[in-house]
Amino acid sequence: MRILCLHGAGTNSRIFEAQTAAIRYELGDNHTYDFVDGGVPWDMHPGVKNIALEDEPVYAFIDPADLNTGVTAYRNLMDYLEEEGPYDGVIAFSQAATMILTYLAHVARQNALGHDTPTPFKFAIFISIVHCPVDYEAFQRGQIIEICPKDAKGVVGIPTVHIWGALDDDPESAARAAELRIGLGIFLSAAEITIMSTSLVTITDELMHYEQGSWLITAYLLTFTGFLTLWAKCTDVFGLKASLLSSLLIFVAFSGGCGAVRTMNQLIICRAFQGIGGSGVFSLSLFSIIHITPPGKFDAASAAGSAVVAIGMVLGAILGGAICSAGAWRWIFLYNVPAGAVAWVLIFSAMPYNLAHKENIDRSAGIWDYLTRKTTLFLTSTDPVGCFLLLGFSVLFVTALEEANVTYAWSSALVIGFLAVSGALGITFVVWEWYIGSRRKGLVEPMFPWTMVQDRVWMGVLLCPSGFFVSGPATTILYIQIPQRLQITNDSSAISAGLRLLAFAAGSPIGSFVCSLLAGKFRLPFVYTITIGAILQTAGSFLLSSVPTTLHVWGGQYGYMVLTGIGVGMSMTSFYIAVPVVVRKEDQPIAVGLSLQTRMLGASLGIAIVNSILINYVKAHLGPLEAAANPNMLLGLPPDNVQQIREVYGAGYNLQMKAVGAFSLAQFVAVALMWRKDQARLIK
Structure with a gap:
């Protein structure tokens, strides 16, 4: 039997091959396993550092922050199956498991609509899958629409096994x-x-300071x-x-x-x-x-x-x-x-x-x-500069409003000075965020990313x-x-x-x-x-x-x-x-x-x-x-x-x-x- 093996995010095919050695030993020698690397460079998952080599590159199949990588991953998957297949089964871990389950649900849906789409595997083994599959067609359009496993029970027409470790939670x-x-x-x-x-x-009655x-x-x-x-x-x-x-x-x-x-x-x-x-x-x-809530349940x-x-x-x-x-x-x-x-x-x-x-x-x-x-x-x-400017603006402006006509008159030098300095700090904050966000990229990460200013909908939500x-x-x-x-x-x-x-x-x-x-x-x-x-x-x-x-x-x-x-x-x-x-x-x-x-x-x-x-x-x-x-x-x-x-x-x-x-x-x-x-x- 030929079995495709796909690792999770923050690891690679060599590490996954080592992790599954005991399982493959129990299954005997009459199977062929193809271990494939993801296409997105990634940070190493803390759980595999003890078995990873020094400076060993690790990968993910999809960057959740960039849906284009997901579209590319599915296209590469279909191309790979067409060139290297057919496979009898697949063993997929974590992120890859979600990807395969999403694709299998898509194939089942296409066949239910009358399309003759071949099912790429006869069985699937999913290990530590922690995210629900998503609607494949919507994903191709840049939308994440999760599929509730309970609502989609029985959709995938091949035997599947879902495995979690003893320390994994539902x-x-x-x-x-x-x-x-x-x-x-x-x-x-x-x-x-x-x-x-x-x-x-x-x-205020007990501490004798009502005005404060x-x-x-x-x-x-x-x-x-x-x-x-x-x-x-x-x-x-x-x-x-x-x-x-x-x-x-x-x-x-x-x-x-x-x-x-x-x-x-x-x-x-x-x-x-x-x-x-x-x-x-x-x-x-x-x-x-x-972060822990699926997008469909926001x-x-x-x-x-x-x-x-x-x-x-x-x-x-x-x-x-x-x-x-x-x-x-x-x-x-x-x-x-x-x-x-x-x-x-x-x-x-x-x-x-x-x-x-x-x-x-x-x-x-x-x-x-x-x-x-x-x-x-x-x-x-x-x-830190942006934080200081914003905090200074807030403190001085609110202090002026709180103390004006209570402890000091509106025309007092203190109130006018606080208002003037707070205004200067507010303007400086805006200029500073623009400078480091659009002119000096890489100097420091702005507390207010300037790219957000260009998003009219986001600015409507915010300011x-x-x-x-x-x-x-x-x-x-x-x-x-x-x-x-x-x-x-x-x-x-x-x-x-x-x-x-x-x-x-x-x-x-x-x-x-x-x-x-x-x-x-x-x-x-x-x-x-x-x-x-x-x-x-x-x-x-x-x-x-x-x-x-x-x-x-x-x-x-x-x-x-x-x-x-x-x-x-x-x-x-x-x-x-x-x-x-x-x-x-x-x-x-x-x-x-x-x-x-x-x-x-x-x-x-x-x-x-x-x-x-x-x-x-x-x-x-x-x-x-x-x-x-x-x-x-x-x-x-x-x-x-x-x-x-x-x-x-x-x-x-x-x-x-x-x-x-x-x-x-x-x-x-x-x-x-x-x-x-x-x-x-x-x-x-």
């Missing part, structure tokens, strides 16, 4: 298990964004924003697993620090470092789910991720209110320590070391040389000033400002405000589900789902700006919250699904990081803008005594003054909702940028 169950573990990390970092919204009253209260939210958001792309770059150097575990460790450590502080300044500093860890946990967890995974984020943000507000109502505000941070430790252990045990990472540095050279090379690679691939940049402020502001309005204007308790926020939070997963259904099952283009979400979000935001400023909570605002939540859920899920679809696979880590970075940068700026709007409105409509009063501590003031302060703050919050509506309207710019003749959509 791919689907392993992916589901990993997603559950990673979801805990997403929940913790998302909850930390809003947990302060119902806790500010208690914390907004910094407890802004400090977290700023560092969260500034390090998102940096963490994404870390995956290229240190690997996804190591980067995720490191960020989770930082997040847990400084959560404990937040719970142990004694002054407001200490808490703000710990919140900033907590944001550094939280940014890695959030972005790398989302990228992990994208809609379901994105909807699930959006739902976890929404649940985390609303439960963060409720949890913060409940803990503060019990008189133990430090536990809004300390609970992250045991929960984060559990998440760390689960991720460590579930995630493979080489997920989304190809080790290209030889560890045998010595630990010092290994670390030196890693550090050099990190500095040349993370664009200009749309997509994530405008949906981020609307989402985050609503989660934070609605509970504060309920506490100050309606005199609700912290826990009551968090529970009332459920009306808004309930709409978000509904919107995510509707978006997943429209984009996934009905293949509705992204521009349409984004448009529907933007309309609902805009309408709901402007309706919330008309809520009465009475002490009693008007019942109609719950309906407005649900409507706005559905729009937010649809918009955000649409953007999340679109990211891995509209960019190349090798750009997915940086695309996820940039998407989240623009979202949170928009959120940081948005929070600062609406806070400035509220403060300016309050100072313009209250006397000096009333404007200086802490709105959370009104018991000692005359009833008429208390009512006036609550009403003015209510009107100020309504004005904030109009700003949210303006942000929501800007999403239509994203629609215009994404619009094209052949609309981008999810192909299943």
Whole structure:
């Protein structure tokens, strides 16, 4: 019998021949085995280094980031079978197994349609196949449409054997298990964004610094924003697993620090470092789910991720209110320590070391040389100059907005200086990214690849000033400002405000589900789902700006919250699904990081803008005594003054909702940028 033998990615025919020696010995000497090399040079798989020769070249059959290599591989396969065949059977490992199974399904489909296409093998043996076969015809057109093995049972008309090693996991169950573990990390970092919204009253009262209260939210958001792309770059150097575990460790450590502080300044500093860890946990967890999810299931995974984020943000507000109502505000941070430790252990045990990472540095050279090379690679691939410029712009711009008309006047030299320097840093950032991305290729890897700027659809998802940049402020502001309005204007308790926020939070997963259904099952283009979400979000935001400023909570605002939540859920899920679809696979880590970075940068700026709007409105409509009063501590003031302060703050919050509506309207710019003749959509 003649048997074709095809190796996996990151190895070669000689290594595969050695790996199958025991099997071939048991089968006897009356068979002929042809071992064939792939055509794409590749990095060596860590599992074969102990049997590989020094500097031995290794290959893959297909580069997943370049579908043209796949088209070439199938053409070469057919040419080889025609010239060297016929073969009785095939033994294929990993990537090659997926390729052969895809081709066999194609042949079976052709014969079912009445074409006389010969089946190239009488049997097939597949070893450690970890990816589903894909639709061959769609693949030739540059699309990846996976075939569910359960739905295609019995299609291939020859005997097949599927072999996994004792340490191999079932791919689907392993992916589901990993997603559950990673979801805990997403929940913790998302909850930390809003947990302060119902806790500010208690914390600022105890630490005696109400005027600095907004910094407890802004400090977290700023560092969260500034390090998102940096963490994404870390995956290229240190690997996804190591980067995720490191960020989770930082997040847990400084959560404990937040719970142990004694002054407001200490808490703000710990919140900033907590944001550094939280940014890695959030972005790398989302990228992990994208990486382990088959392309045909991006809609379901994105909807699930959006739902976890929404649940985390609303439960963060409720949890913060409940803990503060019990008189133990430090536990809004300390609970992250045991929960984060559990998440760390689960991720460590579930995630493979080489997920989304190809080790290209030889560890045998010595630990010092290994670390030196890693550090050099990190500095040349993370664009530290770009990171510094973007972080400096964000910090100075948001600081100016936060401090203007609070500690310093708008006309003060400090505020004007911060705005001027931040503007210069922003312009320098754009020029620097253009310079290293288009003029000095190879000098350093830009944190914002300039090729992405030329992709109009991607830019519609990201910026200009749309997509994530405008949906981020609307989402985050609503989660934070609605509970504060309920506490100050309606005199609700912290826990009551968090529970009332459920009306808004309930709409978000509904919107995510509707978006997943429209984009996934009905293949509705992204521009349409984004448009529907933007309309609902805009309408709901402007309706919330008309809520009465009475002490009693008007019942109609719950309906407005649900409507706005559905729009937010649809918009955000649409953007999340679109990211891995509209960019190349090798750009997915940086695309996820940039998407989240623009979202949170928009959120940081948005929070600062609406806070400035509220403060300016309050100072313009209250006397000096009333404007200086802490709105959370009104018991000692005359009833008429208390009512006036609550009403003015209510009107100020309504004005904030109009700003949210303006942000929501800007999403239509994203629609215009994404619009094209052949609309981008999810192909299943």
